[in-house]
Structures are given as C-alpha cells and as structure tokens.
Amino acid sequence: MGKEITVEAMSDQYVDVLKELGNIGAGNAMTALAQMLNCKVDMKVPQVRLLEFRDVGALIGGEEQIMAGIYLAVEGDITGSIMFLLGKDSAKHLVAKLMGMDMGGDEFGEMEMSALMEIGNIITGAYLNSLATITNLKIFPSPPALCVDMAGAILSVPAIEFGTMGDKILLIQSQFMDEVELDGYFIMVPDIESYGKILSSLGMA
Amino acid sequence: MSEIIKVGMADLKVCKSPNGVTTLGLGSCVGIAIRDPASKVGGLAHIMLPDSTVIRNNSNIPKFADTGIEALVKQVVAAGANRGRLVAKIAGGAKMFAFSTNSEMMGVGDRNVEAVRRKLQQLKIPILASDTGKNYGRTVIFYPETGDFIIRSVGKSEYVI
Numbered sequence: 001m002g003k004e005i006t007v008e009a010m011s012d013q014y015v016d017v018l019k020e021l022g023n024i025g026a027g028n029a030m031t032a033l034a035q036m037l038n039c040k041v042d043m044k045v046p047q048v049r050l051l052e053f054r055d056v057g058a059l060i061g062g063e064e065q066i067m068a069g070i071y072l073a074v075e076g077d078i079t080g081s082i083m084f085l086l087g088k089d090s091a092k093h094l095v096a097k098l099m100g101m102d103m104g105g106d107e108f109g110e111m112e113m114s115a116l117m118e119i120g121n122i123i124t125g126a127y128l129n130s131l132a133t134i135t136n137l138k139i140f141p142s143p144p145a146l147c148v149d150m151a152g153a154i155l156s157v158p159a160i161e162f163g164t165m166g167d168k169i170l171l172i173q174s175q176f177m178d179e180v181e182l183d184g185y186f187i188m189v190p191d192i193e194s195y196g197k198i199l200s201s202l203g204m205a
Numbered sequence: 206m207s208e209i210i211k212v213g214m215a216d217l218k219v220c221k222s223p224n225g226v227t228t229l230g231l232g233s234c235v236g237i238a239i240r241d242p243a244s245k246v247g248g249l250a251h252i253m254l255p256d257s258t259v260i261r262n263n264s265n266i267p268k269f270a271d272t273g274i275e276a277l278v279k280q281v282v283a284a285g286a287n288r289g290r291l292v293a294k295i296a297g298g299a300k301m302f303a304f305s306t307n308s309e310m311m312g313v314g315d316r317n318v319e320a321v322r323r324k325l326q327q328l329k330i331p332i333l334a335s336d337t338g339k340n341y342g343r344t345v346i347f348y349p350e351t352g353d354f355i356i357r358s359v360g361k362s363e364y365v366i
Contacts, residue, residue, distance in 0.1 A: 153231060
C-alpha cells in the first residue's frame, strides 16, 4: 500500500494516470450509449480537469443551469461514488431517442425519468467496468439515483465528498455527438484509500 | 445602483446596504446570512461540511460550519456591524438524491444544518427564519438593508423569508 495521498498533493504523474483512466472509461461509456441507441456516436477526446470548487459551476455553464445527475455509490475493492451529469436539453434528446418518441414539454415525466435512469445506469456501468478491468479490482455499483435540478445543487453532492479530502474536484468532461452535440460529465469520487488502491493496482504506488 | 456580490462554494462575503450577496444552486451545502439591522452591514457564507475538527485537511475556513460562521461574524463586525445585534437566516441542506446506501454522506445536508444551528446558538446569534432540508436546490439572495432572504428553486415560485 502506498503512502497516503490527498487530491491536492497528487503528483502530475498520478493525475495523468487518473486522466487516462477517465479517458478509457468515458470512451467505453460512449460505446455503450451508441449500442443502446443503435446509432453512431462520435466523441471528442474527454477533458479531465482538477478544479477549484468555485470554478466548477462556470465550466458546466453556470450553477443555475438545469441538469440531470445520475448518482451511484460504489462498493467492493474500492469505495466511493460516481456521477454522470447531462444538460437538460441533452437529457431530453437522449430520452426521446431511447423511447422512440418525444414526450414534449419542459418537465421530465415518470417515464422519462426512468428512461434517464437507465441511460445513466448503462453509461456509468460501462465506465466502471472498464475501470475494473484495467485495475483488476472488484467494483460494484449500487442502483442509481436520479435528480433533475440546478447544476450547483447536484454538484454539491460530489463536491462535499471531495471536500472531505481537499479543495478540488476531479471532473471528466466528455462531449459527444449523434445528430446534435451533447455535453456529459463524469465525476468519479473514490475515497482516499481507494485512490491508493487504484494507483497501486497499476504499479504506481 | 446596488450591486450583488457572488459567493462561491466554500466561500464567504461581507456586504453593506444597498448591496446584496448571493450564492447560486445550494444543494446539501448551507447558506448562512447574518446582518446587523441597525448598521445594515451583513454577509453570507456557503459552507459544505459540518465540522472542521474531524477533517485533517481543514485549512479552508469557509468550507466548514464551525470555522466558516466564526470567520463570517468576525468579518461582518470588522466591516462595522455590532456583534451583539447580529441576527441570522439560513437555507439549504437538501438531500438531493434519494439513496439508501452510503448513508453517512447522504445525510450530510441534515448534519450541515444541525451544525450551523449549533454554532449560531453557541455564538448567541438568533435564527430569525430558515428554509432547510427537502430534496431540491436553492439559489439565495440576501439584502442587509431589509434583511430579506430571497429563495429561488426550480419549478417553484420565488419567496422571501
């Protein structure tokens, strides 16, 4: 087991490893999404950012932007949580595509919420699977929970978890396109011991 | 023209009438607004966690209820407020996700509110009004001029406490 690390004290090398894991995870998640929607989904190279809390809102288009957040707890060899965030319009678009019809309106109905939950489940599941395969660690996700609200309010949940470790948040931005450009964000929050386990499983610590 | 000063996550700001302070999209965090009604000097803190003493990495003062409120009071007094006249209003501490597992982290909104109440009580600052808990986010705007604490949420009409 390596020495204890904090998010702040991570060396560039550690951050690079986490970025690469994020890239691979997001890539697999997009492949799963394309299969589910039965269409070609192009994606840009994901941007992995280590951000100050106060800068998170600005990156995703403002704290009051309405977004859908899908949140899962992670157990097994590593513990923590993972969140997938999607802009409201992107979420509407994906749900309409999955259901084969546009329900219209500005709100998310019960059907749309459960479709959204399923999208989140598949995307985060693919992400975690690839992480488990690379690190050879057991990772079990809990059932997902969904919330449609202001970005700042949704982000407070992973931010508070990061807040117990440091003053920054690790965010993976993945942009993808089918007919329209969609913006999605992954936030992976392994606790401190889990960071160590992930890195040592890769021979880094 | 009055100005509205923005307070980020784990942040606090002091302001004087006619200016206001705001923080956007409070989730499980808590916004604490305090003011001196006579001098109309006030401030707003956006705390994330209940207790700085249980966290090793605790140098970020506005992040915690205990140290954040202390710092807010100190700065408001330094800006001309009378310590004995301070009153508070609080909002936030929602439970954004309905989750059964990972209960300690999930209950952090409630624990934040509890810690804020305890700290204000310890400092003998009365809480005049509050809007806490439930399962939705809140944007708040505070005017030390009137003491109005305006709360906005998605799909709900704006109201003042």
